[in-house]
Amino acid sequence: MATAQPARNIMVLYTGGTIGMQNSANGLAPASDFEQRMREHLAGQADLPAWQFRELLPLIDSANMTPQYWQRLRAAIIEAVDGQGCDAVLVLHGTDTLAYSAAALSFQLLGLQAAVLFTGSMLPAGVADSDAWENLTGALQALAAGVPPGVQLYFHGELLAPHRTAKVRSFGRHPFVTLKRFAGSATPQPLPAALDYRQPKQLANVAVLPLVPGFGAPLLQAALASGAQGLILECFGSGTGPSDNPDFLAALAEARARGIVVVAITQCHEGGVELDVYEAGSRLRQVGVLSGAGMTREALFGKLQLLLGCGLPVTEVRRLVEQDLCGELL
Incomplete structure (x- = not known):
């Protein structure tokens, strides 16, 4: 510091x-x-x-x-x-x-x-x-x-x-x-040079979808078909969603196959996402959804704007989503 x-x-x-x-x-x-x-x-x-x-x-x-x-x-x-x-x-x-x-x-x-x-x-x-x-x-x-x-x-x-x-x-x-959000235990790691403020940045297309009871696949598919490079999925509780809906899960799996980065955060004001606590969350993880841990919507939206605008490979973007960059996961 x-x-x-x-x-x-x-x-x-x-x-x-x-x-x-x-x-x-x-x-x-x-x-x-x-x-x-x-x-x-x-x-x-x-x-x-x-x-x-x-x-x-x-x-x-x-x-x-x-x-x-x-x-x-x-x-x-x-x-x-x-x-x-x-x-x-x-x-x-x-x-x-x-x-x-x-x-x-x-x-x-x-x-x-x-x-x-x-x-x-x-x-x-x-x-x-x-x-x-x-x-x-x-x-x-x-x-x-x-x-x-x-x-x-x-x-x-x-x-x-x-x-x-x-x-x-x-x-x-x-x-x-x-907001009282979960603090992670991320170990500081060197950041890619592309993230430095002196490096050029491009605009990124990031969508946000809040889940509600009865949320179905068509709205998710429409968001993914909009040209979004990243999607913030505002889940229930500790990171759960309609895991008994095969079309919903298939749409998320297809998003990962197409290189769209989908990240889950909680709708709750306190706490955060722990995708492996409930089956309804672990199934999201299985189809490629990443954990936003305790990040707020505002923080994750800004983080994805950076990561998707730096020209990094999608695999690197996915890794950095769950790595602390400047205190957002601590």
């Missing part, structure tokens, strides 16, 4: 989101005057390090976040650190997909020796009882005090690990929680 160093030159990347929104004819929308408002609010606060500001245009509501945007954000962070000499990056982001973006960038930036914080707010800056300035100022102060290299969320005075964090509330000052 690299030692936390106080940040002295921070790049603030503004993507949009509620924190800088203002009213429009159709409701709250991202506004591009946030840098000036931020400078006016922070003027005279001597405990803050130097910072510079960049808008990633077009500014978006985070409901419109995409893996393509993550590639732009990745490039902007690398440029700030390696190109402009910044020692930390603060990303201002909408809360709806903030946990997804933080998890995805934690994988996209493997090896980057700088702290990257994501923050935002539930109410726009300037409105009554807004949490915008407290989150923004608190994140800057945290970076000034020293945050270890890697990606974390900062919200309401807390640093949150991206691999266990999910947005569980649409109101209030505490929308994010750290």
Whole structure:
């Protein structure tokens, strides 16, 4: 683990989101005057390090976040650190997909020796009882005090690990929680050079399917026929599904034969996947489904985006799914 160093030159990347929104004819929308408002609010606060500001245009509501945007954000962070000499990056982001973006960038930036914080707010800056300035100022102060290299969320005075964090509330000052998931005992291993943040990455097509009672093969077959390279199967409990449905199992076996990486996670907020506990789980393992252990949907989606976008052989992708890369299985 690299030692936390106080940040002295921070790049603030503004993507949009509620924190800088203002009213429009159709409701709250991202506004591009946030840098000036931020400078006016922070003027005279001597405990803050130097910072510079960049808008990633077009500014978006985070409901419109995409893996393509993550590639732009990745490039902007690398440029700030390696190109402009910044020692930390603060990303201002909408809360709806903030946990997804933080998890995805934690994988996209493997090896980057700088702290990257994501923050935002539930109410726009300037409105009554807004949490915008407290989150923004608190994140800057945290970076000034020293945050270890890697990606974390900062919200309401807390640093949150991206691999266990999910947005569980649409109101209030505490929308994010750290889910209680199984911790594995993965032994750290050297990572392939292709995973390093300096190596080019491609977009990957990853689908997500939550199981429900009566879930049949046709929906699974449709998802697998969509061009998906990876599929996150949100299973019941410790990793069970309709194992008495031969068409469902046959579709999963065919997915493996076609090189589609299928990974099971639990729908439960706590715990994780243990495919060999029940017959209904072990049959999934027998047809090629991998275990996502205690990973959240957000973490596994970001992990598959990385692994499938690196040009690695499918056998290597399958191996790395169940290997810890940056704390997601610990």
